[in-house]
Amino acid sequence: MLDHLQPRPLRIGLLDFGDGRDFLSQPLAPVQRQFRDALAGRLRADGHEVVLGDEVIWRNDIAVRNGKAMAAADVDAVIFNFSVWAWPQYARVAAQFCPQPIAMFSNVNPQYPGLVGMLANAGSLDQAGIRFTKTFGDLEDPAVYGALVSRVRAVAAARRLRGLTYALIGGRSLGIDTTVIDPAQWMAEFGIDVDHVDQYELVRRAERELAQGTRVQPALDYLSAHLGKIHWTAADATFRLTEELLRRQLAMYYGAIDLIEEFGYDFCGIKGQRELTEHFATADVAEAFLNDPYHPDGTPKPSIVCSTEADSDAALTMQIFKHLAGTPVLFADVRHYHADLGLWDLCNSGEHATYFAGRSTDPAVNLALTEFRPQGFYFPAGGASVYHVAAPGPVTLARLTRRAGTYRMVAFRAEFADLGARAHEVAAISQDNWPHAFAKFSCTPDAFIQAFNCNHIHGVYGDCLRELQGVCDVLGVECEVLG
The missing domain is CATH 3.20.14.10 (L-fucose/L-arabinose isomerase, C-terminal)
Structure with missing residues (x-):
């Protein structure tokens, strides 16, 4: 009884963005996987359901496929993850299919310009009128992780009103x-x-x-x-x-x-x-x-x-x-x-x-x-x-x-x-x-x-x-x- 009112965990989409040069995509993949898995693991440990993209987005067709997959999975919110430099066009392509604002995140990784990528992608979304939030810092810092999850929860709470x-x-x-x-x-x-x-x-x-x-x-x-x-x-x-x-x-x-x-x-x-x-x-x-x-x-x-x-x-x-x-x-x-x-x-x-x-x-x-x-x-x-x-x-x-x-x-x-x-x-x-x-x-x-x-x-x-x-x-x- 009242099955439609039973609480369910937040369903959070997680997409990784990368460099559009094919000779860089493979060498960078392990770095991106490390940071993605750490974020996904932290979210899952907190009881959230995480829907991952099928690969790092480094071409437009991959961006379209994964953006549509987020919509099909009916995610409550989507995190765009930046651990390396990422071409800004891909975020704009994927975002059109995703719940907004997009929660953009870049972990501390000075060996690779992930922060540069997030800021460049933010500019691309901003120009297109796509709403977003930005979080930067060490995932192990409770204040940083708390800020990211707070933004995700806000998007989810607003989105879950629709259809009631x-x-x-x-x-x-x-x-x-x-x-x-x-x-x-x-x-x-x-x-x-x-x-x-x-x-x-x-x-x-x-x-x-x-x-x-x-x-x-x-x-x-x-x-x-x-x-x-x-x-x-x-x-x-x-x-x-x-x-x-x-x-x-x-x-x-x-x-x-x-x-x-x-x-x-x-x-x-x-x-x-x-x-x-x-x-x-x-x-x-x-x-x-x-x-x-x-x-x-x-x-x-x-x-x-x-x-x-x-x-x-x-x-x-x-x-x-x-x-x-x-x-x-x-x-x-x-x-x-x-x-x-x-x-x-x-x-x-x-x-x-x-x-x-x-x-x-x-x-x-x-x-x-x-x-x-x-x-x-x-x-x-x-x-x-x-x-x-x-x-x-x-x-x-x-x-x-x-x-x-x-x-x-x-x-x-x-x-x-x-x-x-x-x-x-x-x-x-x-x-x-x-x-x-x-x-x-x-x-x-x-x-x-x-x-x-x-x-x-x-x-x-x-x-x-x-x-x-x-x-x-x-x-x-x-x-x-x-x-």
């Missing part, structure tokens, strides 16, 4: 215009198709699962055994969390899974407010576990990007993060700034993946730090909110928005703080039943407020700021880095 299908479940929520996109613009700029699905489809499938399915009870049993606490209420409570409502939420999750499986959707957004939140049950449990790397019964699955309030640009930002990090992605409101702590409270109605509670792929670890608490007065239909406080660690935060129809990204580094025993006390200042991440931004509060024109923000653990900038460069999107 986004399920827009519902429409604009609460009048939030930044959640609404133009499907034609998405196709033109990112190659993504948008399929609009009515929220009734989730209700229909949930009711069918409740009546005929077998998945809700095992999920309920697993959550009852592993969650830190479920705060059950009476059926007539003002803010309700009953077993019936939780069953609806779990059934809605499995309805979403079936919808994604049946139509091959790659990521999604669920409107939620107001229809589901006022008349059926909140979608928070479904949204959290869609983003998680496991089902609510604890069995593993691929993380599926899902944005609440059908925020499509949120989902797109999250999908880019997922391509870069391979982990669940945060969706949050920028709720409050605690000036006394120097921390931002990133809090949303409950759709944070439980992954963030323990920063683990083991559901038992995360769920032990998670509670299901009753929804409050915003959501009269009731149900569970997925409450936890995000585990500490460095993160990268970002958001795609549009200015007069043109996409831009704001991105920056941050740190999720560890407030220890105070975490729940501080969380209750704003919302005691929704999930929180307390973040120290790398920029001043005013710099953030002036630059950030959206209520929703997204991110992952780790530092992928350089890769985000690379993705924006590939996509032709302005990227404003704060801090």
Whole structure:
């Protein structure tokens, strides 16, 4: 199930370029093979799939053949490798068939003019309007290798957007215009198709699962055994969390899974407010576990990007993060700034993946730090909110928005703080039943407020700021880095 969403390694093409004089091609071949094999071995050791050219490119017909082979292999990115002098025409011929920007690389090899070759080839590509990046240095230097892989990952993340299908479940929520996109613009700029699905489809499938399915009870049993606490209420409570409502939420999750499986959707957004939140049950449990790397019964699955309030640009930002990090992605409101702590409270109605509670792929670890608490007065239909406080660690935060129809990204580094025993006390200042991440931004509060024109923000653990900038460069999107 969900086979189309199973992660696969980056598929990286690797082409070598050489001297066009036939009496030099054979003597230089061992040198080039040595450097190619070292680069290919390093990439493979990191788990990447490497597609090699069939020989050093030293004639136009070889360039055409190998360029077409890269296209046929559907590589995510291509590295043009220069360890000796290489005639610049060949790169220009091969590049027309390859994903762009081309990642050009030259290792340290002073006995042969590989750097000269890369620079000359860069000029040739530049004249033809073919986009590229350049990396030079010792392959054994982590900074050099890291820079090369960063550029490859950026090309791959942008390229993997093309051909995706986004399920827009519902429409604009609460009048939030930044959640609404133009499907034609998405196709033109990112190659993504948008399929609009009515929220009734989730209700229909949930009711069918409740009546005929077998998945809700095992999920309920697993959550009852592993969650830190479920705060059950009476059926007539003002803010309700009953077993019936939780069953609806779990059934809605499995309805979403079936919808994604049946139509091959790659990521999604669920409107939620107001229809589901006022008349059926909140979608928070479904949204959290869609983003998680496991089902609510604890069995593993691929993380599926899902944005609440059908925020499509949120989902797109999250999908880019997922391509870069391979982990669940945060969706949050920028709720409050605690000036006394120097921390931002990133809090949303409950759709944070439980992954963030323990920063683990083991559901038992995360769920032990998670509670299901009753929804409050915003959501009269009731149900569970997925409450936890995000585990500490460095993160990268970002958001795609549009200015007069043109996409831009704001991105920056941050740190999720560890407030220890105070975490729940501080969380209750704003919302005691929704999930929180307390973040120290790398920029001043005013710099953030002036630059950030959206209520929703997204991110992952780790530092992928350089890769985000690379993705924006590939996509032709302005990227404003704060801090």
